[in-house]
Amino acid sequence: MGDSSDSVSLDIETIPFGGKEWLVETSKGCVSVFVCGDQEKPAIVTYPDVALNYMACFQGLFFCPDAASLLLHNFCIYHVDAPGHELGASAISSDTPLLSVDDLADQVDEVLNFFGLEKVLCLGVTAGAYILTLFATKYRERVLGLILVSPLCRAPSWTEWLYNKVLLNLLYFYGMCGVLKECLLQRYFSKVFYMLISSSNEVRRGLHGVESDIVQACRRLLAERQGSNVIRYLQAINQRRDLSECLKKLQCKTLIFVGESSPFHSEALHMNATMNRSNALVEVQGCGSLVTEEQPHAMLMPIEFFLMGCGFYRQPAASITGQTLKLINPASSSTPCIAPELLSPESLGLKLKPIKTRVADDEV
Numbered sequence: 277m278g279d280s281s282d283s284v285s286l287d288i289e290t291i292p293f294g295g296k297e298w299l300v301e302t303s304k305g306c307v308s309v310f311v312c313g314d315q316e317k318p319a320i321v322t323y324p325d326v327a328l329n330y331m332a333c334f335q336g337l338f339f340c341p342d343a344a345s346l347l348l349h350n351f352c353i354y355h356v357d358a359p360g361h362e363l364g365a366s367a368i369s370s371d372t373p374l375l376s377v378d379d380l381a382d383q384v385d386e387v388l389n390f391f392g393l394e395k396v397l398c399l400g401v402t403a404g405a406y407i408l409t410l411f412a413t414k415y416r417e418r419v420l421g422l423i424l425v426s427p428l429c430r431a432p433s434w435t436e437w438l439y440n441k442v443l444l445n446l447l448y449f450y451g452m453c454g455v456l457k458e459c460l461l462q463r464y465f466s467k468v469f470y471m472l473i474s475s476s477n478e479v480r481r482g483l484h485g486v487e488s489d490i491v492q493a494c495r496r497l498l499a500e501r502q503g504s505n506v507i508r509y510l511q512a513i514n515q516r517r518d519l520s521e522c523l524k525k526l527q528c529k530t531l532i533f534v535g536e537s538s539p540f541h542s543e544a545l546h547m548n549a550t551m552n553r554s555n556a557l558v559e560v561q562g563c564g565s566l567v568t569e570e571q572p573h574a575m576l577m578p579i580e581f582f583l584m585g586c587g588f589y590r591q592p593a594a595s596i597t598g599q600t601l602k603l604i605n606p607a608s609s610s611t612p613c614i615a616p617e618l619l620s621p622e623s624l625g626l627k628l629k630p631i632k633t634r635v636a637d638d639e640v
């Protein structure tokens with residue numbers, strides 16, 4: 277099998293507006309935030325699942341051409357990585373106290389303060405979805421909306437707890453060994469998607485090459501992880517508590533995606549059933565937990581409708597451009613994080629002329 281991994285690797289230079297990594301000093305230690313886009317625009321904060329960084333977790337979605345024009349051009353993305361999960365991170369000193377899920381959520385609050393952000397949209401995957409949901413329950417006034425991908429919201433079941441304990445022990449004694457990598461890949465991807473890698477002679481789907489690249493890239497990333505840092509995040513998430521009661525009081529709009537074959541499928545259903553306001557659930561067929569990588573296209577329409585529900589909408593306009601995307605219902609009209617003008621020329625062709633290349637050469 278040829279190594280065509282370049283087709284999915286993140287090339288920072290090709291991101292519209294570029295991107296910059298910040299190390300934000302919080303009261304709970306340093307956290308890496310990759311900022312992508314124009315900081316005048318409304319903010320989306322992302323948080324990845326256990327052992328992943330923002331690239332492995334979100335690049336599929338953000339590089340999907342239509343999503344790039346919908347999200348990258350209209351928002352500024354703040355990719356928060358869990359402590360010690362950024363590329364090239366060194367092992368966190370063993371003297372450093374372990375952070376709880378509450379500490380991690382508080383850290384997100386401090387990150388917002390650092391960048392002077394009042395209100396944000398949140399996008400998290402599984403453990404990251406839990407952190408951002410917890411953040412939303414603790415800092416309600418700061419969250420405009422939640423987009424959750426195969427989220428967790430209850431305390432771990434006995435089986436999950438025990439399974440995580442096994443993973444923690446493997447990590448502790450053997451580091452990021454082969455077995456552990458396979459376990460994690462099965463946490464993220466559906467069997468079909470994941471198995472494609474071992475059946476490369478048989479092209480079962482048109483996108484076969486791309487798909488196995490994603491799994492391979494993920495496997496390579498996992499090999500580079502600092503096991504002791506992954507232990508910290510996994511341990512925090514294995515000690516999480518049930519958020520069901522707080523969810524009932526959560527006011528912000530919530531869009532939940534869940535892969536049909538995600539191990540956390542029932543968790544997402546429970547979460548959707550528990551929330552009683554302004555939430556929707558999208559089940560993605562034949563997909564694992566990491567919908568952002570496995571089937572990012574399935575997320576586009578729901579996200580577009582969701583953004584409308586949050587006050588970002590496109591309307592026919594008399595202008596020559598034909599369509600505009602405007603904010604009609606900011607929670608506070610003076611909120612600086614909401615740009616009144618959300619339309620860039622590139623996004624006009626959102627549905628009609630999807631941009632086929634990753635290279636966006638606009639300078640506006």
Ligand SMILES: *[C@@H]1O[C@H](CO)[C@@H](O)[C@H](O)[C@H]1NC(C)=O
Nearest residue numbers: 523524525550551552553554
């Ligand atoms: C949501 O649930 C809370 C608590 O159960 C209840 O007080 C509230 O009226 C519910 N809201 C809606 C819109 O159903």
Ligand SMILES: *[C@@H]1O[C@H](CO)[C@@H](O)[C@H](O)[C@H]1NC(C)=O
Nearest residue numbers: 548549551552553555556557
């Ligand atoms: C998710 O929750 C919404 C709002 O409560 C409800 O209308 C919808 O039927 C739920 N979806 C599923 C699949 O349970």
